[in-house]
Amino acid sequence: MRRSLVVGNWKMNMLISDATDWVGSLLGKPPFPETVEVVVAPPFTALAAVEERIRRSCISLAGQNIGPEPEGARTGEISAAMLKDAGCRFVILGHSERRQHFFETDAFISRKIGVALASGLGVIFCVGESLEERESEHTRQVIEHQLSEGLNGLDVRQFEGLVIAYEPVWAIGTGRTATPEQAQHVHRIIRDWARQAFGENSAENVRILYGGSVTPETSGPLTVQPDIDGLLVGGASLKSDSFYDIICSIK
Numbered sequence: 001m002r003r004s005l006v007v008g009n010w011k012m013n014m015l016i017s018d019a020t021d022w023v024g025s026l027l028g029k030p031p032f033p034e035t036v037e038v039v040v041a042p043p044f045t046a047l048a049a050v051e052e053r054i055r056r057s058c059i060s061l062a063g064q065n066i067g068p069e070p071e072g073a074r075t076g077e078i079s080a081a082m083l084k085d086a087g088c089r090f091v092i093l094g095h096s097e098r099r100q101h102f103f104e105t106d107a108f109i110s111r112k113i114g115v116a117l118a119s120g121l122g123v124i125f126c127v128g129e130s131l132e133e134r135e136s137e138h139t140r141q142v143i144e145h146q147l148s149e150g151l152n153g154l155d156v157r158q159f160e161g162l163v164i165a166y167e168p169v170w171a172i173g174t175g176r177t178a179t180p181e182q183a184q185h186v187h188r189i190i191r192d193w194a195r196q197a198f199g200e201n202s203a204e205n206v207r208i209l210y211g212g213s214v215t216p217e218t219s220g221p222l223t224v225q226p227d228i229d230g231l232l233v234g235g236a237s238l239k240s241d242s243f244y245d246i247i248c249s250i251k
């Protein structure tokens with residue numbers, strides 16, 4: 001049985017005071033359903049403040065990025081071990097904004113996945129097709145390519161440290177959420193791919209999240225789908241009220 005997971009990705013938003021207000025407001029609401037695991041990914045500058053406030057709660061922490069090296073002379077980078085040390089359980093890797101604006105390739109992402117897993121960080125690995133790729137009917141090919149390149153060389157045990165997030169690029173920050181049927185179709189492709197690559201158990205156990213303009217209105221119908229195990233939420237995670245409503249809507 002896969003436990004539902006909701007992850008809030010704040011991206012490059014929220015000052016420390018905004019972040020602590022957000023946590024205070026979320027934890028001031030009635031408790032979440034125990035069936036849902038909740039994770040928040042603040043910017044690096046707010047990690048410590050958020051960590052301190054969620055320490056005894058049921059929310060856990062994720063980082064939004066790491067460098068591809070374990071340590072050393074890489075000015076400006078944050079290592080996997082540093083995120084662990086700051087209290088993170090997860091890191092988000094392969095996000096389309098990093099692929100698009102920072103030119104991260106599948107091979108580069110794969111190196112980062114390797115160092116994250118070696119440091120004991122869980123990885124939320126994002127894949128997704130562009131609108132052009134969808135319209136030219138290349139979605140399956142693009143997703144399978146990102147999976148096989150990004151997860152190249154992992155063994156079954158390492159694969160257990162992963163959550164996969166299907167985030168169609170055309171849905172991220174656009175207000176255009178994939179329909180539950182469109183998302184389910186790709187989630188099934190991902191689970192089938194995992195079955196081929198890592199076997200039946202790994203495929204059944206891996207959690208596959210949907211991300212892309214999720215709102216409290218769209219979250220319930222999406223998570224009814226059999227292969228949608230939770231959500232990666234950007235814009236709607238910035239307000240504690242809408243994030244809370246999304247958590248409570250999970251089916």
Ligand code: PEP
Pocket residue numbers: 009167171172173174211212213214232233234235236
């Ligand atoms: C994201 O960036 O991971 C995301 C899903 O963003 P949004 O919900 O704003 O589309």
